[in-house]
Amino acid sequence: MSKRKLSRQQRWRVEKVQSERAQRAEKRDTQDAEKLAAGEYGAEQPGRVMAHFGRTLEVRNADGVPVRCHLRANLDGLVTGDRVIWRAGQEGSGVVVARDERASVLKRPDARGLLKPVAANIDQILIVFAVEPAPHPNLIDRYLVAAEATGIAPVLVLNKTDLLPDDGGELGQLLERYRHLGYTVVRATTATDSGLDALRRQLEGRTSVFVGQSGVGKSSLIDLLLPDETLRIGALSEDSRKGTHTTTTARLYAMRTDEVIDGELIDSPGIREFGLIHLDEKAVTDGFIEFRPFIGHCRFRDCRHRAEPGCALLEAVEAGNIHPERFASYRRIVDSLNAEPLRSRP
Numbered sequence: 001m002s003k004r005k006l007s008r009q010q011r012w013r014v015e016k017v018q019s020e021r022a023q024r025a026e027k028r029d030t031q032d033a034e035k036l037a038a039g040e041y042g043a044e045q046p047g048r049v050m051a052h053f054g055r056t057l058e059v060r061n062a063d064g065v066p067v068r069c070h071l072r073a074n075l076d077g078l079v080t081g082d083r084v085i086w087r088a089g090q091e092g093s094g095v096v097v098a099r100d101e102r103a104s105v106l107k108r109p110d111a112r113g114l115l116k117p118v119a120a121n122i123d124q125i126l127i128v129f130a131v132e133p134a135p136h137p138n139l140i141d142r143y144l145v146a147a148e149a150t151g152i153a154p155v156l157v158l159n160k161t162d163l164l165p166d167d168g169g170e171l172g173q174l175l176e177r178y179r180h181l182g183y184t185v186v187r188a189t190t191a192t193d194s195g196l197d198a199l200r201r202q203l204e205g206r207t208s209v210f211v212g213q214s215g216v217g218k219s220s221l222i223d224l225l226l227p228d229e230t231l232r233i234g235a236l237s238e239d240s241r242k243g244t245h246t247t248t249t250a251r252l253y254a255m256r257t258d259e260v261i262d263g264e265l266i267d268s269p270g271i272r273e274f275g276l277i278h279l280d281e282k283a284v285t286d287g288f289i290e291f292r293p294f295i296g297h298c299r300f301r302d303c304r305h306r307a308e309p310g311c312a313l314l315e316a317v318e319a320g321n322i323h324p325e326r327f328a329s330y331r332r333i334v335d336s337l338n339a340e341p342l343r344s345r346p
Ligand SMILES: Nc1nc2c(ncn2[C@@H]2O[C@H](COP(=O)(O)OP(=O)(O)OP(=O)(O)O)[C@@H](O)[C@H]2O)c(=O)[nH]1
Pocket: 159, 160, 161, 162, 163, 188, 189, 190, 191, 212, 213, 214, 215, 216, 217, 218, 219, 220, 221, 272
């Protein structure tokens, strides 16, 4: 039912229910504090947030078992991937009492365009490309720049290598260029049994997210990496029954071999759509990692690296130290930011 169609009385009831709910939550928090003081909770132990639904969290304990927890009143803004300290209560639930320092945070714009953390402690962003659909020339650079701005290491994953010509084709050469820049490049295919071996090695011991254009095979890869698919989908549909936003809630999944966790994925539709919005010109320049030795060496301090005399970047392109296609790509990305001021505004 649309909100506009609610009668005044219905609206009043909705507000009443909401305020009662808020009061109950507040009361629960007070009770928690009392229980904590009274020693009704177990010892402090480490855990990791697998998912969050308002003030309820799913926290994975040290043995990898999920526990429903709620938040202590003074803790707010926990996100999937956060490492926390929690204490077990009765009936298999618990309370989160503290959050560890975050090693990294992935942010996304909310409905109003404000950047909000959606996941924490991610070790690498896997940028997935495919032989088919072939990436648009600037696309890899756009993803790399966006990843560099987060401080989280990007990894290029070329998927569908079964479709690659024997000589590797243009795409093979392109990826060599990125490897030369220092980026990790991994090849994958879901078409053969050993097609994910290199990818699995790259995922081992790390927390990763998959991003990339539609159709490159993210779902196919994730489904193979997390074969317990019913569990995964089951968890998602359970969330939607409770009325939480499955489209925005990120979830942490453990990849296991013989019950041992050997890597973790954080996934949500929003994270998969990760892209270049919200960057300014400086962030784009900084995101081209091979530019770094030359930044600050232009004759003019406010050089925009267009046609200025004594531009260290242009000279580096001339000298063959910056690939002309990367530089052209840089230009195009900066121009697109200027052309879309609304999208680049935080
Ligand atoms: N030949 C080949 N096809 C693949 C491979 N991996 C995935 N595909 C196919 O590519 C198509 C798209 O795969 P998806 O997994 O849906 O891609 P996605 O990135 O999740 O796409 P969105 O959900 O739109 O973001 C499907 O038809 C897959 O079967 C591969 O390694 N080789």
